Amino acid sequence: MSPQEFELSDAWIDQIRGTMPKTLSVEPQRPRKILMLSECMGFRHWVIPHTAAVIKVMGETGAYNVVETTDPMDFLPDNLQNFDAILFNNTCSSKEGRDYFSDYVKEPELAEALKDSVINFVAKGGGFIAIHGGNLAYMFCEKWERMQGMTFCHHPHQQQLTLNLTEPSHALLKVFDGEAFEHFDEPYLFVCKYNEPAFRPLLELDISNLSWNENKGRHSGPCYAAWIKRYEQGRIFYSSPSHNAQSFEDSRLLQFMLDGIQYALGDLDCDDTNSPDAKASVLISDT
DSSP: OOOOOOOOOHHHHHHHHHHSOSSOSSOOSSOOEEEEEOOOSSOOOTTHHHHHHHHHHHHTTTSOEEEEEOOGGGGSHHHHTTOSEEEEESOOOOTTTOBGGGGTOSOHHHHHHHHHHHHHHHHTTOEEEEEGGGGGSBSSOHHHHHHHSOEEEEOOOOEEEEEEESOTTSTTTGGGTTOOEEEEEOOOEEEOSSSOOOSEEEEEEOOTTOOOOTTTOEEESOOEEEEEEEETTEEEEEEOOOSSGGGGGSHHHHHHHHHHHHHHHTOSOOOOSOOTTOOOOEEEOOO
């Protein structure tokens, strides 16, 4: 049974605060600042405020300060220069175009300029972090996929999932002590529509017993749920967990996310070379 939705409360935030790692894996090289976007016109995940709260509590460790916004205009270059990283919190674009900034800006030139502003920010050394639906801002953009790593395709219904560790000894995966991470979630599936795979996978969805949506087809090949990558001078961290706030009650996931964020900020060094074994999943129709 799917975890039940619940309203964000001070008690739950205190629970997360008590579960949060007490020490950082690495001290920040200098004060860090993240701009977190928590607004969308597409599917609105109930976990958006909970995810935002988790990111804010993580900041209490001293890893960074976070500014939350619902205003896409904050992503113009003059404002982005004040930040070290951008975080997209379940920023699902509308189904009409799957073009995030076009949901808010009527002028096509301005919408494109906002998108390019984010991409250029990362190319010049900024970090980009996306949590769960934060990967759904764009689904038909070669430039965005090249930065982000892969493009969302679809997801079967929520179910119990097993996420295997691609490299148990990797610095960002040591917290799992070699054991797969299991939780109840949407099994997000990604493809490379426009570019060859170029990232380092971290968590891989076990699809051997996955319950598929038969009308959307199955995927073959590896189905990754988290990865890191370099994009020119910048760093990318994507984590699919989670559609449900209950997943954040596991200290291992909190540590994994915090380490991934510190990687994107440029403080945690680890192997982020493109994995030669990384392959994008392939959608097949014979269900």
